[in-house]
Amino acid sequence: MPDLLDTHMENRWMIQPNHANILETAHGGHVLKWMDEIGAMAAMRFSKESCVTAHINHVDFQRPIMVGDLALIEAYVYDVGRTSMRVRLRAYREDPQTGTQEQTTESYFVYVAIDEDREPTSVPELTVSTERGKRLQEAALNGESRDE
Template identity: 55%
Template sequence: MTSVSETHIENRERVQPNDTNNHATAHGGNVVKWMDEVGAMSAMRHAGTSCVTAHISDLDFRRPVPQGDTCVIESYAYDTGESSIRVRVQVYRENPRTGEREQTTDSYFVFVAVDKNQSPVTVETLSVGSQECRELRDEALAGERDS
């Protein structure tokens, strides 16, 4: 059984000119794509099979990620259904020279585990045995309710 902390993924994308909008900040579509990819990795780490995006809730862009900064995407699975996996995805802008970090986005994704024919498959329940896992799960559930 996979634990919440074992599904934690962190990835970085350097915001290049081709990733930006007219304001020289990361284009929202690129940020969503990066979130979807990293979130799916967390879901697949738990499911042990391919996962497809079923739902995205409360995707708010609170602040931009300037060109030249790093877009840090963190995700972890925090709950499961019969074939679904709920994943929290958080985004930060990070200055690559100083490491200064500021949150830009927080969202909740639902992925569905599928087989090679794209049919849903059953997933196991996540383990939340450690204090860290319980805190991550509880934080995600509270944030999901508040959104």
């Protein structure tokens, strides 16, 4: 059975002018796209199947990411159903010179595993075998419960 920490993924993008809105901050649509992509990667790593986005909880854009900053997107599977996986997603702005990070965005997505016929297929059980994994799972479960 896959472990929560096996699904932890992150990626970075440097915010360029073509990613920005008229305020010279990352366009929310780009951030949401990056979140969806890295979330799907975490779900695919967990399920070993192709995955599609089934649900996006509301998205909190808490602060902007400026042109020249790095957008760091973090994802991990924290709960599963029969064919679905819940993924916590957070975005951070990161100073490329100092590495200083500040959370900018948070959401919870649900992905469904699909087979070669594009039909939902079962996923394995999730294991959480480390203290760090338990803390991440608890944080996700507590954070999501306030939204639903």
